[in-house]
Amino acid sequence: MFRSTRPISVTRRLIEQYFMFGLACLFFCVAVCVVLAWRGSLTSLVPAAVVLPLAILLVGGLVLRRSLGLVATIEEQLGRIAAVSSPVEHDLRPIAASDPLADGWNALLERFAGQASLGDLEARLSRALGGFHEQRFEQVFNTLSDGVAVTDAAGVIRFGNRSLAAVLRLPGGESVEGRDLYELLEREGSPDGCGERLRRQSGPAPMSIPCGPNLEDGVLRVSRAPLAGDGAEAGTLVWTVRDVTQQKLADEMRSQFVFTATHELRTPLANIRAYAETLSLEEGIDVEKQKEFCNIINAEATRLGRFVDELLNISQMEAGALTLARHETDVERLLSEVIEHVQPQMRQKGMDFEPLLPPKLPKLQIDKDKVAAALVNLLGNAVKYTPDGGRVRLQVEASLEHVSFHVEDSGYGIAPDELPHVFDQFFRSGDARVRQTTGSGLGLAFTREVARLHGGRVGVHSELNKGSKFTMTLPVR
Amino acid sequence: MPADGRAILIVEDNCVMADIMRFNFKRAGFDVTVAVNGRDGLERIRDRQFDLIIADYQMPRMNGEEFCRQVRQDERHAATPTFLCTAKGFELDTVQLSQELGITRILIKPFSPRELVEAARDVLAGPPDARERCSVRPDRSPSPAG
Numbered sequence: 001m002f003r004s005t006r007p008i009s010v011t012r013r014l015i016e017q018y019f020m021f022g023l024a025c026l027f028f029c030v031a032v033c034v035v036l037a038w039r040g041s042l043t044s045l046v047p048a049a050v051v052l053p054l055a056i057l058l059v060g061g062l063v064l065r066r067s068l069g070l071v072a073t074i075e076e077q078l079g080r081i082a083a084v085s086s087p088v089e090h091d092l093r094p095i096a097a098s099d100p101l102a103d104g105w106n107a108l109l110e111r112f113a114g115q116a117s118l119g120d121l122e123a124r125l126s127r128a129l130g131g132f133h134e135q136r137f138e139q140v141f142n143t144l145s146d147g148v149a150v151t152d153a154a155g156v157i158r159f160g161n162r163s164l165a166a167v168l169r170l171p172g173g174e175s176v177e178g179r180d181l182y183e184l185l186e187r188e189g190s191p192d193g194c195g196e197r198l199r200r201q202s203g204p205a206p207m208s209i210p211c212g213p214n215l216e217d218g219v220l221r222v223s224r225a226p227l228a229g230d231g232a233e234a235g236t237l238v239w240t241v242r243d244v245t246q247q248k249l250a251d252e253m254r255s256q257f258v259f260t261a262t263h264e265l266r267t268p269l270a271n272i273r274a275y276a277e278t279l280s281l282e283e284g285i286d287v288e289k290q291k292e293f294c295n296i297i298n299a300e301a302t303r304l305g306r307f308v309d310e311l312l313n314i315s316q317m318e319a320g321a322l323t324l325a326r327h328e329t330d331v332e333r334l335l336s337e338v339i340e341h342v343q344p345q346m347r348q349k350g351m352d353f354e355p356l357l358p359p360k361l362p363k364l365q366i367d368k369d370k371v372a373a374a375l376v377n378l379l380g381n382a383v384k385y386t387p388d389g390g391r392v393r394l395q396v397e398a399s400l401e402h403v404s405f406h407v408e409d410s411g412y413g414i415a416p417d418e419l420p421h422v423f424d425q426f427f428r429s430g431d432a433r434v435r436q437t438t439g440s441g442l443g444l445a446f447t448r449e450v451a452r453l454h455g456g457r458v459g460v461h462s463e464l465n466k467g468s469k470f471t472m473t474l475p476v477r
Numbered sequence: 478m479p480a481d482g483r484a485i486l487i488v489e490d491n492c493v494m495a496d497i498m499r500f501n502f503k504r505a506g507f508d509v510t511v512a513v514n515g516r517d518g519l520e521r522i523r524d525r526q527f528d529l530i531i532a533d534y535q536m537p538r539m540n541g542e543e544f545c546r547q548v549r550q551d552e553r554h555a556a557t558p559t560f561l562c563t564a565k566g567f568e569l570d571t572v573q574l575s576q577e578l579g580i581t582r583i584l585i586k587p588f589s590p591r592e593l594v595e596a597a598r599d600v601l602a603g604p605p606d607a608r609e610r611c612s613v614r615p616d617r618s619p620s621p622a623g
Contacts (some may be wrong), residue, residue, distance in 0.1 A: 259565065263535060266564035269492060270587035274497045282504065289500075403596055437505055 006050050011065075011072040018064055022057035029053050070097060074105050109332045133187050140338060146242045150227060153235025155182045155199060167220065168239050169211070181239060185209060185222065198222065208244065216430040218245045227403075246421065253441040264307050268300040313373065314442050317449050318425070323369040331361040331403060335396065340373050350386045356395040364403060365477045366454055374450040377443035378407040378470045385434060386411030386467070401476055402456075408469040414462040421449040422460060447472065483601050484508045484525065488518035488532040488544060489562070501590040502597070515539025519547055529597055530554070534563035546577040549573070558600045560584055560593075561584050 033049040077092055094108050095102040097378060111471075138161075141148050147164035149157050157164075161175035168184050170176065176184070186195030194209040204223055211218035221244045227236040232265045279285065316322040339355060346353050364371075382392045386409045395406040412433050421427045425445040428434065442456075447470075451458045455475045462468035485507045489495040495511045502509045503564035510527070514536045522530070530548060534541040541561050548554045561574070564586040571583045581600055585591065 225544075263564045266586050270564065271491070271493045271497070273587040274494065274590045278497055278501060278590055282501070293497075296497075300493065 009075055011068045011075060014067055014068060015061065019061060021205045026053045026057060059369050063212060070099060070101055117167065145167050149181055149239040150377040151181050151237050152233060155180050157181050157254045164241060167243050215248055219248045252336055257441060268304040271300045272297050313446060317446055322449055322453060326365045326367055328363050328369045329366050330363055332369055335374055338375045342383060343377050349383060349440060351383060352391045354393040358396060358398050364474060366474060370450045374447040374472060375405060377447045381443060382407050382409035402473050403476060404471055406469060406471045410467045413466050413468055415464050419460065421461060482508045483528040486510050486512060486518060486521055486527040486530045488512045490533060490536040497590060499591060500549050501594050505594045512549065515544030518544050521586060522551060526553055527557060528601055529558050531560040532566060534561055534565060545580060562586060
């Protein structure tokens with residue numbers, strides 16, 4: 001706005017005004033001299049009256065011009081600053097003169113240069129921080145177990161975190177960036193064109209995509225949201241792809257558990273009813289037989305009670321409220337009870353059972369019933385998942401600090417990918433041989449919880465079709 | 478009504494339940510054979526003709542459903558009255574099972590042994606048509622008729 005009219009420098013204005021004032025004075029002097037000369041006096045002084053003030057005026061002009069040079073330099077530099085929006089350092093020069101004005105100008109320049117370098121530092125920091133944030137976000141995304149993808153409007157992946165390729169089960173090292181996510185979801189073995197359906201739909205569209213005909217083949221949960229904010233192109237979507245196979249299997253196991261529990265409750269109940277009714281309705285049953293029936297009713301009621309206890313343990317475990325009632329326990333007696341419990345099943349399957357116990361076992365401060373139930377689970381599983389005529393070994397090792405119970409079998413074994421999940425609640429192997437037998441998927445979870453509450457631990461080594469070895473270690477207190 | 482030594486095959490892996498069923502049927506005059514699972518049951522029917530087969534549903538090696546399917550493939554037992562016992566009454570599609578496998582009656586555990594014996598008598602005393610395809614009654618009441 002100020003630059004719309006031609007600027008006149010302050011220095012020039014001062015000099016012009018000086019000359020105009022000087023010329024006015026000169027004109028006045030000349031006029032006085034002419035009047036005096038006309039009256040007859042000062043005739044000889046007229047040339048001097050003109051030349052001398054003119055000379056003084058010129059000298060004064062030169063002095064003024066010289067003394068205003070400093071102001072002119074400052075003005076010129078200020079003009080240059082005003083001409084550009086962001087002055088650079090070399091536009092401004094310090095003035096080499098010893099003058100308060102020059103000193104002030106130079107001090108101002110120094111401060112300005114300081115600010116300019118700060119601005120530069122800020123810009124560099126901002127660039128570095130931008131890159132740093134980008135890297136940090138990428139690192140954060142790469143640590144997520146869910147697959148995260150950013151796709152453009154056509155569904156092409158612009159960014160995919162490390163888990164994405166794994167969740168989509170792409171061969172090792174295959175990059176996802178630049179590929180069509182809808183096609184990748186289609187490739188997952190979804191039976192009904194899930195990828196194409198997602199392409200046609202709009203909105204978050206959370207969808208479960210089965211990876212094959214069986215639950216064990218995998219299930220993916222896919223959801224998406226538009227990416228908003230500066231620099232986001234229209235149609236950009238952020239996706240999360242989660243492998244929910246284990247969750248789905250656990251849900252199925254939970255339902256299976258209800259069926260199993262129902263069966264386990266009804267079986268002893270059916271026996272009790274059949275025997276009790278026979279005793280009450282049939283006449284002429286001899287005393288020995290009556291006694292035998294009563295014993296059976298008693299045994300079945302005990303079995304029912306034990307199962308109810310197990311259910312309570314499981315429900316306490318589920319609620320995180322499993323507690324211990326520790327008493328000094330003779331480990332040898334505990335083991336003999338455990339063995340007594342599982343031996344009938346072993347005999348029925350014609351199994352070779354080998355208990356290897358050290359000559360002396362310490363007394364432990366433990367919850368006897370819960371540890372016994374945990375060991376029965378380990379031995380029961382060994383019997384259940386080993387073919388007829390197989391081998392089961394119970395080995396106990398005692399040191400000053402720990403007692404370890406090793407249960408080893410020559411059974412079906414566990415596949416490496418299932419091994420990390422065997423102690424999870426409701427987990428049951430996908431192995432068809434295991435699926436044939438009933439099970440709650442809670443026994444090993446219970447065993448691990450019992451070990452943990454005692455300050456101990458459980459572990460497993462297994463080889464498919466060769467057998468498994470479970471170890472429960474409890475501290476000696 | 479005397480059973481005149483009619484031959485019954487009980488296929489039940491739970492020996493406690495098998496024993497009490499055998500006890501009651503024997504007292505009622507039946508000739509009772511017990512098999513411990515489906516495969517064992519198939520061995521038994523290969524050797525002899527039975528008038529009634531009572532099978533448990535949940536058994537190791539071969540369950541009751543598969544056993545009944547294979548029984549129907551045996552010409553001699555294609556029309557033998559068959560009872561299926563199960564503790565899984567609510568989870569099984571009993572109507573479909575009955576129609577598909579020609580099950581005479583599905584019994585939900587726990588059941589009354591006396592009523593089971595009565596049901597066996599009724600089925601064996603009925604006309605041939607009824608023996609082949611008796612009414613299906615997936616009974617869930619505490620005192621089912623058989």
